[in-house]
Amino acid sequence: MEKAENRGRPKTLDREHVLQTAVMQYWDVSPTDVSIGEICKLTGASKPGIYREFGSDDGLKCAALESYRSLALWPLFDILERDQSFEAAKTALVAFTTQDREALGVPSGCLFVAMRAQRDSLGSATGKRVDRLRQEVLDAYMVWIEAAKSKGECSAKIPTDTAALYFDAQNGGAMRMQKEGVENATIATVLRYAFAMIE
Amino acid sequence: MEKAENRGRPKTLDREHVLQTAVMQYWDVSPTDVSIGEICKLTGASKPGIYREFGSDDGLKCAALESYRSLALWPLFDILERDQSFEAAKTALVAFTTQDREALGVPSGCLFVAMRAQRDSLGSATGKRVDRLRQEVLDAYMVWIEAAKSKGECSAKIPTDTAALYFDAQNGGAMRMQKEGVENATIATVLRYAFAMIE
DNA sequence: TTTATTTCGTAACTATGAGTACGATAGATG
DNA sequence: CATCTATCGTACTCATAGTTACGAAATAAA
Numbered sequence: 001m002e003k004a005e006n007r008g009r010p011k012t013l014d015r016e017h018v019l020q021t022a023v024m025q026y027w028d029v030s031p032t033d034v035s036i037g038e039i040c041k042l043t044g045a046s047k048p049g050i051y052r053e054f055g056s057d058d059g060l061k062c063a064a065l066e067s068y069r070s071l072a073l074w075p076l077f078d079i080l081e082r083d084q085s086f087e088a089a090k091t092a093l094v095a096f097t098t099q100d101r102e103a104l105g106v107p108s109g110c111l112f113v114a115m116r117a118q119r120d121s122l123g124s125a126t127g128k129r130v131d132r133l134r135q136e137v138l139d140a141y142m143v144w145i146e147a148a149k150s151k152g153e154c155s156a157k158i159p160t161d162t163a164a165l166y167f168d169a170q171n172g173g174a175m176r177m178q179k180e181g182v183e184n185a186t187i188a189t190v191l192r193y194a195f196a197m198i199e
Numbered sequence: 200m201e202k203a204e205n206r207g208r209p210k211t212l213d214r215e216h217v218l219q220t221a222v223m224q225y226w227d228v229s230p231t232d233v234s235i236g237e238i239c240k241l242t243g244a245s246k247p248g249i250y251r252e253f254g255s256d257d258g259l260k261c262a263a264l265e266s267y268r269s270l271a272l273w274p275l276f277d278i279l280e281r282d283q284s285f286e287a288a289k290t291a292l293v294a295f296t297t298q299d300r301e302a303l304g305v306p307s308g309c310l311f312v313a314m315r316a317q318r319d320s321l322g323s324a325t326g327k328r329v330d331r332l333r334q335e336v337l338d339a340y341m342v343w344i345e346a347a348k349s350k351g352e353c354s355a356k357i358p359t360d361t362a363a364l365y366f367d368a369q370n371g372g373a374m375r376m377q378k379e380g381v382e383n384a385t386i387a388t389v390l391r392y393a394f395a396m397i398e
Numbered sequence: 399t400t401t402a403t404t405t406c407g408t409a410a411c412t413a414t415g416a417g418t419a420c421g422a423t424a425g426a427t428g
Numbered sequence: 429c430a431t432c433t434a435t436c437g438t439a440c441t442c443a444t445a446g447t448t449a450c451g452a453a454a455t456a457a458a
Contacts, residue, residue: 008404173368207434
């Protein structure tokens, strides 16, 4: 067992602050266009400090994705797993996706969607985590759809795995539109049409 | 009028070869992860040669996008403008989008979609051209949808501009799925469901 | 206090990539 | 053959970004 050694110089690097700053920068700008040096400037941390904490650029991006997941992706999983009607869930998905980001003080678009688009430019650890998260999301959609089918709320003859890809694609499209500046109300209309298809 | 001056050392740089190579690399790899130096190695051209011909990295990407448009986007415009039923056009869109790229000897995904995703990392000239092309595509969808509505082949009450965004988003989603390795048959199913919505 | 231990951060190093200075080269013209 | 002209390509410059070497600093234990 490792006891809390109080030896040595006390750590001053604020891991959470660095991580949150990184998430916001990657999210707002782009995961491949924010350098370690930029994060240093914004947080006051030193480069070796960040390397000691996260190991590498890849490590920081990986940690940022993990952080983003429990910060911004949690509501998605929650909607899919909550016990509610298929219709109610679809409505909740539209509402969640088209929230007013400005009002929430959060960037538009989706860091996960951005990382997927640049998957091959990311480090190997981050790349693998992107793949895993993608599969997790698809699995969550599948469980949800399968449940709706067995409850008789979804009679569509579309295969469940294809339907999962369908919903995931709609969500990704919405995030891209948002980043391109399309009004949330318009995006919501698009999503409602898309989601009405599967019932 | 400028007459064809035969003075000076003859040009040896093969503009078309460089351009096609650039298009294929940007398309296959990513527009922001292919350096001028890489294009040089692949084509045998020298760096100053490429700069003399295209002015800058931005200029080359811009020319590549233009080339891509008349190479790979032309069929899309053609389908939308051809005189055929709304249904026939939608079927043609699905077929075009889910062509077997391997068999055609062409990369999967779409360079234009990739450039849109990285719009802010591109040079100003390329960025503006991406914007213009996006608007062109949306306009083409709108003209098509408007025509279908007036022919009575599309009775959907969805606003035309929103419907255009809808179709554009579906196409983009298909291209991303293709790049992520989803089977074309599956993508076609997704698209058919999505397109069936608007009628 | 001295020593052991741990973190701190300046100042490098290295690699890559955009962009260019400039002398060499190749053909037309006279 | 001499000159004019336009392109060629080697070998730079310059900037950025990931990464690290290493001595200074801070705290607990002896």
